[in-house]
Amino acid sequence: xxxxxxAVIVGILFGTGTYMVLQRSPIRxxxxxxxxxxxxxxxxxxxxQLRRGLPPxxxxxxxxxxxxxxxxxxxxxxxxxxxxxxSFGITAFIVVLVNRRNTIVRGxxxxxxxxxxxxxxxxxxxxxxxxxxxEYLEYTLVDEYRQRGKRTQSEQEADSA
Amino acid sequence: MSLNPNWLVAPIVLPLIAAALGxxxxxxxxxxxxxxxxxxxxxxxxxxxxxxLLLLSVTIGQNERVVYQMGLWPAPYGITIVAxxxxxxxxxxxxxxxxxxxxxxxxxxxxRERMNFYPLLLFLLMGVNGAFxxxxxxxxxxxxxxxxxxxxxxxxxGGQQAQINSGIRYVVLNLMASIIFLSAAGLxxxxxxxxxxxxxxxxxxxxxxxxxxxxxxxxxxAYSSKAGLFPLFFWLPASYHTPxxxxxxxxxxxxxxxxxxxxxxxxxxxxxxxxxxxxxxxLTIAGFTMLTGVFGAMSVGTLRRVLSFHVISQVGYMxxxxxxxxxxxxxxxxxxxxxxxxxxxxxxxxKTALLMAGGAAELEMGSGxxxxxxxxxxxxxxxxxxxxxxxxxxxLAGIPPSSGFISKLGLLQSALTGSHWWIxxxxxxxxxxxxxxxxxxxxxxxxxxxTQPIYPxxxxxxxERRWLTLGPIAVLVLLSLSIGLFSGPVFQWSTVAATQVxxxxxxxxxxxxxxxxxxxxxx
Numbered sequence: 001x002x003x004x005x006x007a008v009i010v011g012i013l014f015g016t017g018t019y020m021v022l023q024r025s026p027i028r029x030x031x032x033x034x035x036x037x038x039x040x041x042x043x044x045x046x047x048x049q050l051r052r053g054l055p056p057x058x059x060x061x062x063x064x065x066x067x068x069x070x071x072x073x074x075x076x077x078x079x080x081x082x083x084x085x086x087s088f089g090i091t092a093f094i095v096v097l098v099n100r101r102n103t104i105v106r107g108x109x110x111x112x113x114x115x116x117x118x119x120x121x122x123x124x125x126x127x128x129x130x131x132x133x134x135e136y137l138e139y140t141l142v143d144e145y146r147q148r149g150k151r152t153q154s155e156q157e158a159d160s161a
Numbered sequence: 162m163s164l165n166p167n168w169l170v171a172p173i174v175l176p177l178i179a180a181a182l183g184x185x186x187x188x189x190x191x192x193x194x195x196x197x198x199x200x201x202x203x204x205x206x207x208x209x210x211x212x213x214l215l216l217l218s219v220t221i222g223q224n225e226r227v228v229y230q231m232g233l234w235p236a237p238y239g240i241t242i243v244a245x246x247x248x249x250x251x252x253x254x255x256x257x258x259x260x261x262x263x264x265x266x267x268x269x270x271x272x273r274e275r276m277n278f279y280p281l282l283l284f285l286l287m288g289v290n291g292a293f294x295x296x297x298x299x300x301x302x303x304x305x306x307x308x309x310x311x312x313x314x315x316x317x318x319g320g321q322q323a324q325i326n327s328g329i330r331y332v333v334l335n336l337m338a339s340i341i342f343l344s345a346a347g348l349x350x351x352x353x354x355x356x357x358x359x360x361x362x363x364x365x366x367x368x369x370x371x372x373x374x375x376x377x378x379x380x381x382x383a384y385s386s387k388a389g390l391f392p393l394f395f396w397l398p399a400s401y402h403t404p405x406x407x408x409x410x411x412x413x414x415x416x417x418x419x420x421x422x423x424x425x426x427x428x429x430x431x432x433x434x435x436x437x438x439x440x441x442x443x444l445t446i447a448g449f450t451m452l453t454g455v456f457g458a459m460s461v462g463t464l465r466r467v468l469s470f471h472v473i474s475q476v477g478y479m480x481x482x483x484x485x486x487x488x489x490x491x492x493x494x495x496x497x498x499x500x501x502x503x504x505x506x507x508x509x510x511x512k513t514a515l516l517m518a519g520g521a522a523e524l525e526m527g528s529g530x531x532x533x534x535x536x537x538x539x540x541x542x543x544x545x546x547x548x549x550x551x552x553x554x555x556x557l558a559g560i561p562p563s564s565g566f567i568s569k570l571g572l573l574q575s576a577l578t579g580s581h582w583w584i585x586x587x588x589x590x591x592x593x594x595x596x597x598x599x600x601x602x603x604x605x606x607x608x609x610x611x612t613q614p615i616y617p618x619x620x621x622x623x624x625e626r627r628w629l630t631l632g633p634i635a636v637l638v639l640l641s642l643s644i645g646l647f648s649g650p651v652f653q654w655s656t657v658a659a660t661q662v663x664x665x666x667x668x669x670x671x672x673x674x675x676x677x678x679x680x681x682x683x684x
C-alpha cells in the first residue's frame with residue numbers, strides 16, 4: 001500500500017514537473033525543474049525499500065549475530081543527499097541566469113497574460129541603478145562584435161558629416 | 162611491472178588542487194591573478210598529460226586494467242575506480258586537448274581570462290577525468306554533474322545576451338538528461354541492490370527482461386542527450402557558437418564524447434543482450450544523427466555554427482561503431498569497436514583543431530558570418546592559419562593520408578563485412594556532404610579578396626599571441642596527420658582497448674565484486 005502511494009506521488013511529481021517545464025514562463029520552468037528533482041529524490045528514497053527496520057549501526061562486531069536483512073539500507077539517503085546538493089546548486093544557477101536575462105532583455109517578456117510572476121518593466125530610475133551597478137561590478141563584458149558595429153557606425157557618421 | 166593503483170586518483174585530484182589554488186590567487190590584482198592562474202593551469206595540464214600517458218602505457222602497453230578500491234573497501238561497498246584501455250585513451254586525449262587549449266586561451270582570450278577561466282577549465286577537466294575513471298553508476302552521475310556545472314559557467318562566462326539565452330537551454334536540457342540518468346540509477350539500485358558497474362553486470366540476468374529493457378532505455382536516452390544524438394541534439398547547435406572560441410573548441414572536442422564514452426562503457430558491459438537486440442535501433446539513430454548533423458551544417462550561416470553541427474554528424478559515426486559491434490561474432494565486434502574508438506580519437510583531435518582554427522579566423526575578422534563578405538581573404542593575410550584550417554578540414558572530411566580517412570575506412574569495412582549496406586551508404590553520403598560543407602567554409606571564409614579590415618584586437622597581429630594561438634592548433638593537426646600515416650600501431654592500440662571493453666568477464670574478474678548480501682527478488 002505504502003509502495004503504491006509512493007509510486008503515485010513520484011508519478012504526480014514527475015507529471016506536474018514535466019508540464020511546468022513545458023510552459024513558456026521562466027519561473028514555471030524553475031519550479032518545474034524543482035518538482036522533477038524532488039520526484040527523483042523520492043524515487044531514490046523508494047529504492048531502499050519502504051519498511052521498518054533497525055538503524056544500520058552495529059555496536060559491537062564480535063557479539064553481532066543478527067540478520068543483515070533486519071537493518072534499513074542507509075545508502076539511498078546518502079544518494080539523495082548528494083542529489084539534493086547538486087540540484088540545489090543547479091537551480092540556484094538557473095535562477096541567476098534567468099534573472100540576468102531579464103535584466104538584459106528588458107521588456108521582452110515571455111510570461112503568459114495574468115501571470116503573477118510576470119516581469120514588470122523597470123522604471124527609468126531603477127533601470128539606471130541596475131545599469132550603474134553592472135558597470136561598477138564590471139559585470140557587463142565589452143561585447144566585441146557589438147563594439148565593432150558601433151565603431152563602424154560612428155566612423156560612417158563621421159564620414160558622412 | 163604493475164602500476165601502483167594510487168596513480169588512478171591523480172587525474173582527478175591534480176586538476177582539483179590546481180583549480181582551488183588558482184581560485185586563491187584570483188583576487189591578486191588586475192592582471193597578476195590571471196598570470197598566476199595561467200602558470201598553475203599550464204603546470205596542471207602538463208602533469209595531467211604525463212599521468213595519462215603513464216596509464217596509457219600500462220593499460221594498452223601491457224593489456225591490463227588498473228583497479229583502485231578506495232579505502233580498500235571490497236568492490237560493491239566502496240568506491241571503485243577503474244582504468245582500462247578505453248579510459249586511458251580518453252584520458253590521454255582529454256589531457257592533450259587541455260594542454261592545447263590552455264596556450265590557445267592565453268593567446269586569444271579577452272577580459273574573460275580574468276573571470277577565473279583557468280580554474281573553471283580545470284574543474285571541467287576534473288569532472289571529465291572522473292567520468293572516464295568511474296567504476297560505478299552513481300559516481301558517474303556525480304562526475305557528470307561536476308563537469309556540467311563547470312561547463313554551465315564556462316558557457317555563460319562573460320554574460321552576453323546570446324550566451325545567457327543559449328545557457329538557459331543548455332542547462333535545462335542537460336538537467337533533464339541528468340534527472341533521467343538519476344532515475345535510472347535509482348531503479349537499478351532498487352531492483353538489483355547495487356550501483357557498481359561490474360556488480361550490475363553480474364546481476365542484470367537476475368532481473369525480469371522488462372526492467373532490464375527499461376534501465377537500458379533510460380540510460381540510452383540520458384547518454385544520447387548528453388552525446389548529442391538524434392533526436393536529442395538540439396541543445397548543441399543552439400549553444401556551442403555563443404561562448405569564446407577557446408571554450409567552444411574545448412566543448413566541441415570533449416563534452417559530447419563523454420556521453421559516447423559512457424555508451425561504449427555501459428552497453429557492452431551491463432546490457433550486452435540489449436545491445437544485440439537493439440542493433441537496428443542504434444544503427445538508425447546513428448544514421449539519422451549523421452544526416453541531420455550534416456544537413457544542419459549545410460544550412461546555417463556562421464563559421465562556428467557549421468562546425469558545431471558537424472560535431473553532431475561526427476558523433477553519429479562513433480555510435481555507428483557501437484551499433485556495428487553489437488553482433489554475436491567476436492572478431493567482427495572487436496573490429497567494429499576498434500574502428501569506433503579510432504574514430505573517437507581522430508574526431509577529438511581534429512574537431513578541436515578545426516574549432517580552434519575557425520575561432521581564430523572569427524577573431525581575426527571580428528565576425529563569423531559566411532555570406533556577407535565579412536570573413537573572406539584570409540589565405541593571403543594569414544597563410545599559416547589557412548593552411549592549418551585546410552588540413553584539419555580535409556582530415557574531417559576523410560581525405561587520405563589524414564586520420565579521418567583511416568577511421569572512416571575502418572567503419573566502412575566493418576559495415577560491409579556485417580552486410581549493413583544502408584548504414585555504409587549513409588556514411589559515404591555524409592562523408593561527401595561533409596567535404597562539400599568544408600569546401601563551402603573554405604570558399605567563403607578563406608579565399609577571395611579581402612574587403613574588411615583585420616579586427617583591432619585580432620590575436621594574430623601580436624607576435625607572442627600569434628605563436629600561442631597557432632602553435633597548439635598546428636600540433637593537433639600534425640598529430641592527426643601522424644595518426645593517419647602511422648595508422649597500423651594506432652589501430653592496434655584501439656583493438657586492444659576494444660577487446661578490453663567487450664571483455665565482460667575480465668572486467669568483472671578484475672573489479673571482483675563480493676556477493677555478501679543476496680539480491681532481494683520481488684515476486
